[in-house]
Amino acid sequence: MVVTAEEAPGKMTPQLWRVCWVIVFGAFAGMLDTTVVNVGVDTLVRDLGTGLGAVQWVFTAYLIALAVSLPACGWLTRRYGAGRLWLAALVAFTVASALCAFAGNIGWLIALRVLQGLAAGLMVPAGQTVLGEVAGPARLGRVVSTLGIVVSLGPAIGPLLGGLILHSLSWPWLFLINIPIGVAGTLLGLRYVPRGERGTAHRPDGTGYLLIGVGIPAVIYAATAWGETGTFASPRVFLPALAGIALLVAFCVRTRGREHPLLDLGLFGNRTFAVAAATTFFTGPAMFGAMFLLPLYFQVLGGSDVVTTGLLMIGLGAGSAIALPLAGRFTDRYGGGAVALWGSVATLAATVPFAVADLPVDGVFVQALLVLRGMASAFLMMPVGTVAFAAVTRSQLPDGTAQINIVMRVGGAVGTALFAVVLANALPDGPAMAFRTAFAWLTGCSVAAVGLTAWLWRVQRRNRAVAGTMA
Template identity: 65%
Template sequence: MAVSLERRANTVPPPDNVPAEAWRMAWVIVLGAFMTMLDTTVLAVGAETLTRELGAGIASVQWVFTAYLVALAVALPLCGWLSRRFGAGRVWLVSLAAFTVASVLCALAGNVGWLIGLRVLQGLAAGLLLPAGQTVLGQAVGPARLGRVMGTLGIVMSVGPTFGPVLGGVLLRGLSWEWLFLINIPVGAIALVLGLRLVPRGEKGAATRPDWLGFVLVSAGIPALLYGLTTWGEGGEEFGAGVLVPLVAGVVLLAVFVRRSWGRENPVMDLTLFSSRVYTAAVALSFFAAPALFGALFLLPLYFQVLGGSGVVETGLLLMGLGFGSAIALPISGKLTDRYGAGLVAAWGSVATLATTVPFAIGGFPPDGAVVQILLLARGIAVAFLLMPATTAGYAAVTKDQLPDAAAQINIVSRVGGAAGTALFAVVLANLLPAGGDAAFRATFWWLTAAAAIAALLGTRLWWVTRRA
């Protein structure tokens, strides 16, 4: 059963210094997260090249991306049990090695069928790598220092999406498609060598059997839900059978999973963590904050390309301000979180994110002008004060033993929230574009503003809950 630790999570003592060995370990964990983020964002610009070089149709190449997403969603629910059973550090090291080897094999794939199959292996490893790494960090440093360390990890999440497309475009201009995967090898090798020395293995738990039926339910339900949302966004149309069937199946499977797992002994994921008001408020904020990041990362490149006529590399350069703003703000956000509490920082970050989204909806300035770059820099700073504190609040509200489940659950919620927001924005934009690009983007940015407004309300609620705990 979950133990509510709201009082501990929100009575913030003066933060002590993070030991040097903890920082060294944190940067190794960051390398692993950077590799998965780099892989996803670099490959995002390679669909046309893969279609041409592998002699495959665009529908087949799309499964190179979809198979990875589905496999990642399958692995996420099992990460908590694996970390409890074998130790989070061991899970991280094995998944890091598997992702690196899978990257080599993807580069050697002779046809699109093999590439799709190997991307499944990559996705399974990626689904374990990030939550296991977050668990290692949380268990090593404790809640009083978690904000600063999570801020370091968050730099990867902000820089990767803006740096990756630029690197992908450069690689495809000068080298072959295989380098989209080979670029992972040196990062993975360095992280593995350092990880074997610096990452604690964690404690092995009792040899309890997982609830395999529960695992089947959640590992089928989450991919079905994500697949339905992704298909909806890609099609840009109303609900058809190809969208409705996986969405309904996903919702039903997850509902049965929740009913079966709540209060069950040895569940795949401990859902009684939601008995903590702080944890529940943090998870709710993470769900609606995800579209603020992932939805914007979908809309902004199209904004530059469709309205501004920018190419792939030029678009990546125009987006650098967003990543730069987050990168410089995240260490500050982490320090403030440890000193004043995650609730207060997340509340201000959510309001700032809303304030930096509204101007895009109002419009009236050129996409490639200085105003947009100032807004992107400010928005990057605002998002840094929203996403990381929301996650940190959830992790700080549980015990050390519950952290593997919390990491898996918050990652799942963020993925689903990001996919739902991106799909909604894609459909709105696709339906309005024929009537005019400028009006279509302004209307879609109003939908993004609505998501940011909900996040602002939930950020304020998280602050209120932490103050009353």
């Protein structure tokens, strides 16, 4: 039986650690899949006898499907329980991975990637809800930091593992590696993960789901197309962008006056949650932009192949994995706002050298910067999410985790597109100048992150002062 926060406030129990690591085990499959498959573009084009445009949909369809399922997570959690939803999503993800490996053509592969994305979109926030329910605010930082180890290691290990697989095996093994992880995670989850309480959730708002379920993917698709085309003037970019924004505005208007909305947007009336959500969105470009630029930096300027690039990127994930446990303890002790402010300042310090100096691509100094950036990201993204989850009540947690994930996904998509456009437009000046320009923009985003985390720190400090006065 899991010890709840009320039974042992502030203490990390063995039962809680077991739940935490099982959730992490399941999340590892999703994070690994995303980064491993990304290195297989050329192989899929060749082995499936199709074009680059069609293969691109293997990745785009996954991201869009993931965004489609996120708005439904809150209602499904209230209806069936967070643990049951997490288990069902993990099983669906594992089955979809096996089917992807046996897809006979590009059409079937794209369709099955949609199923994978739908499952992944439910698995992440459902797992976060489970952890929030069993941990409570006093232990949330340490628990979420453990989940963050997977988030940081996935992008570092995935490209290297994908390159090794494609060097020795065929592309179906990019998906087959998920099977043992998914099966083991399911068996452990059946034993250790609490199912959660079945609720009496009201009938879902079908019209509202249609509005947001189409609006979010439309915005993400527009951002992706913007990065590919390099211009917002293309109908492929501005038409889905305008349609997506209009649908999201309509969803907000419809939701505002409803007694039982699909997503409780009233959470943004909580100032702490609102500032944490804004920080999550606007720090996305600073974090995801680096994940887009750095592999290209090694490949274009250094001529590294996929495997070498994966090895060079390990420092980033290793830095995060090393710092996350410490970041979790600091968050529980000092507050997520203060820790995130430290992280944003360190992120800025690790970014500026790429924008102002001609760095040796594979030098020791560059690797030191990657480790610093990895450690800084552990002190930035995880504490902000912890602040958001701790700011809501237990009953609001399903909606809170879903909304933070939506904000993070949209912010990440916009950030990646932004740096793709900046880099493409600067390439005529030469690769070295193009990357310095892109990293200069990344520096600007890092400065914005410092300002936002300082705002979050001030809000938390004011809340503590008010609470102390009332006490």
